[in-house]
Amino acid sequence: MSGFGRERILVVEDDQYIADLLKQILEKEGYVARTASNGAEGLFMASSNSFDLIVLDVMLPELDGFSVCSALRDKGINVPVLMLTVKDSVDDKVEGLSRGADDYLTKPFSIEELLARVKALLRRFKGYKSVLKVADLELDPVSRRVRRAGVEIELSPKEFDILELLVRSMGKVIGERAILKEVWGLDCTKSNILKVYMHHLRQKVDRGFDKKLIRTVRGVGYMIDVS
Amino acid sequence: MSLRRKIALWYVSTLVVLFLVFSLSLCLLLKKTEERSLELELFAKAEELEDALEQAPADAWPGILKDFPVQVAQIYEVSADEIKVLLSKPQGYPPLGLKEAERWAKRGIKGEYLLLSESLDGEVYDVVFMKLSEETPVKIVAVASSLEGVTKTVRHLVLIVLMVMPLLVVLAFLTSNILVKVSLTPVRRVIETAKAISVEDLSKRIPEVETKDEIGELVRTFNSMMEKLEESVNAIKRFSSDAAHELKTPLTALKSHLEFLLRENRCSDCEMELRQVLARVDRLIHIVNSLLVLAKLDSMDVRNLKNRVALDVVVLEVFERFQQQAQKRAIKLLIDRVDPVEVIGDAVLLSQAISNIVDNAVKFTPSGGEVRISLVKDGDKARLSISDTGVGMSQEELGKIFSYLYRGDPSRSERVPGIGLGLTIAKRIFELHDASVKVESDPGRGTSFHITFITQD
Structure with missing residues (x-):
């Protein structure tokens, strides 16, 4: 089977056992996976080959994951990076994201979660790279930043996902069930979580503006209203 | 004196x-x-x-x-x-x-x-x-x-002596006071430095004095003691992070491999056993994480908590994480009201603390029961409430739930996995964030945790 058309993933991980396992798991899912066992090798492979995604461990011999990530960004390689780490402190997360990582996963993780993140990252970076605009709202799917009337709005990851979903289907009503499935992967409607999130999202996006962009369609769902 | x-x-x-x-x-x-x-x-x-x-x-x-x-x-x-x-x-x-x-x-x-x-x-x-x-x-x-x-x-001489005496006492007292003050100044510095030293900052030293007297020796002894203390505290900190790496790497391999085997359906005849092993591995991971958090908490200083944390987002994330678990046990996990609230602290630790309490509520609530979460802002305070319709606790038990490794009535905790560290950790984290914890419980009817935070506007 040739690798043509399949997404290529580089796994940089110094523990051979885990590296091999991740390679197997990713290949079973239909990706092409390569491994590198230290930071320098990872950086070399990432710079000389074209990958669609890099799974990068933080604690690496020779060159740590943060350094690999910033070196890649310095070279202008904007491939999505998913960081793996054993430390679950905020500082580490902030450090990783500020060095240009796109997502962050704490070891030990479940492979379901790993695959979900990989899938989400690949989807995020495929195609839809341009900034989305609705009225005075701008949404950048790559840097995951949102501005309204030029002012930056801080959104939690889930809030961003909901807003992106609504903006992409601008003018169409999205059902609660569809949002829950798309954003949370949940298949139930009993939960009132979406109401809470929509409330927050409204507070952040529409508060203080005459033009309310998010509209509730009673009994159906939500939509971005540009009329 | x-x-x-x-x-x-x-x-x-x-x-x-x-x-x-x-x-x-x-x-x-x-x-x-x-x-x-x-x-x-x-x-x-x-x-x-x-x-x-x-x-x-x-x-x-x-x-x-x-x-x-x-x-x-x-x-x-x-x-x-x-x-x-x-x-x-x-x-x-x-x-x-x-x-x-x-x-x-x-x-x-x-x-x-x-x-x-x-x-x-x-x-x-x-x-x-x-x-x-x-x-x-x-x-x-x-x-x-x-x-x-x-x-x-002779009488004259005695008179002179008696007259000189008070003058001498006053003079001696004044000079000795000044002399002692001057010679004790380095000791003052030792005291000031010692006061400024905490676990978070052991790098402070007293400026060395050139003298070979006792004060100089005291300063040198104190500094060398600080040197040793700093080394050992650093060693402990290094150990925590090394231990995290050394323990979590093999656990990651174990968990991923087991999940991979189950996912691929490679061993259909021993699937039950694999699932049981995986459950043990998950429990082991939980224990390791708890111990590492405890170790981290012990060496932590409130002054290090300075990030603004959107508590409502943390609460919602915890809520999402427990959806599946609650569904599996046929418990309704509901959110009543979540006001946007910002506090100063560590989001990961707060998430862990809230998870531990929700986890407890879900575990000790029988099927068909309810767990309700709410976060209500009231002035400069915010109250997080987690209430269940679970087994509840007696007054006697309530006094013990936050103590180390306490696991409640053995007859019912047998069936519930855990190691009794969850609530201890939660309480320590809340205390670190200046949040007060109140528990109300009615045996047979349920338990409510109320945590009051000071908000940041």
Whole structure:
């Protein structure tokens, strides 16, 4: 089977056992996976080959994951990076994201979660790279930043996902069930979580503006209203 | 009493005692010397008078006696049965020592002197007796001088000493205070530095002093002690992070591999066993995480918590994470109201603390029950409530739930996985964030946790 058309993933991980396992798991899912066992090798492979995604461990011999990530960004390689780490402190997360990582996963993780993140990252970076605009709202799917009337709005990851979903289907009503499935992967409607999130999202996006962009369609769902 | 006062007090009292001893010795010595010189003078006078009297006829004696430069001079005549005063200067002066004169008349040899002290009218005199001639009736000459002068000198000296004393005490106290203050300044610095040192910042040292005295040694000892302390604390911190890596790497491999085998359906005949092993691995991961969080909490300082945390987002994330678990156990996990709230702290730790309480609520609520979460903002406070319709707890149990490794009634916790660290960790994290925790419980009806945060606007 040739690798043509399949997404290529580089796994940089110094523990051979885990590296091999991740390679197997990713290949079973239909990706092409390569491994590198230290930071320098990872950086070399990432710079000389074209990958669609890099799974990068933080604690690496020779060159740590943060350094690999910033070196890649310095070279202008904007491939999505998913960081793996054993430390679950905020500082580490902030450090990783500020060095240009796109997502962050704490070891030990479940492979379901790993695959979900990989899938989400690949989807995020495929195609839809341009900034989305609705009225005075701008949404950048790559840097995951949102501005309204030029002012930056801080959104939690889930809030961003909901807003992106609504903006992409601008003018169409999205059902609660569809949002829950798309954003949370949940298949139930009993939960009132979406109401809470929509409330927050409204507070952040529409508060203080005459033009309310998010509209509730009673009994159906939500939509971005540009009329 | 401060060390400074103590040293000054010791210094002053020692000085006073030394001064007293010195003054007393001085007075005694002065008294002795004065007396001695008075005696010598008296002897010389006696000799001179003897010579003058011997060379002159007896009728010239009153004239000689009168002109002789001495305070008191008397001549006695001692016969076989009586003794009388022949001449006296000053005129009519009481006899200086008739008994002694009589004794000297019998035993004494011409050319020898007898010295004694006689008290007369409360005044002390030094008296010298000598024999003027051997033939009877024996004539005895007595020359005397009062000791009044000596006593006066000594008394003066004592007066001076008593006057100088208070002045000396005040001066000594002032100088000692200043001296001690100056020499204790480095100790003050040691104290100030020691106060500024905490587990979070062990890098502070006291500026080294060049002196080879005790203070210099104290500073060097303190600094080397800090060096060792800093090393060992760093070693502990390194250990925590090394342990995290060393433990989590094999656990990651185990968990991923087991999940991979199950996902691929590779061993359909031992799927049950694999799932059981995976459940144990998950529990082990939970324990390792709990222990690492505890270790981290122990070495943590409130001052390190400075990030703004959107507590509502943390609460919602926890809520999402427990959806599946709650569904599996047929428990309704509901969110009542979540106000946007910001607090200062560590989002990961807060998430862990809230998860631990929700986890507890879900575990101890029977199927068909409810767990409700709400976050309500009220002024500068925010109240997070997690209520369940679970088994509840007695008052006695309530007092113990936050203690280390407590796991509740054994009959029902047997079936519930966990190690009893969850609530301990949660409470410590909340305390670290200045949040107060209140628990209400009704056995058989449910438990409510109320955590009150101070918000950041």
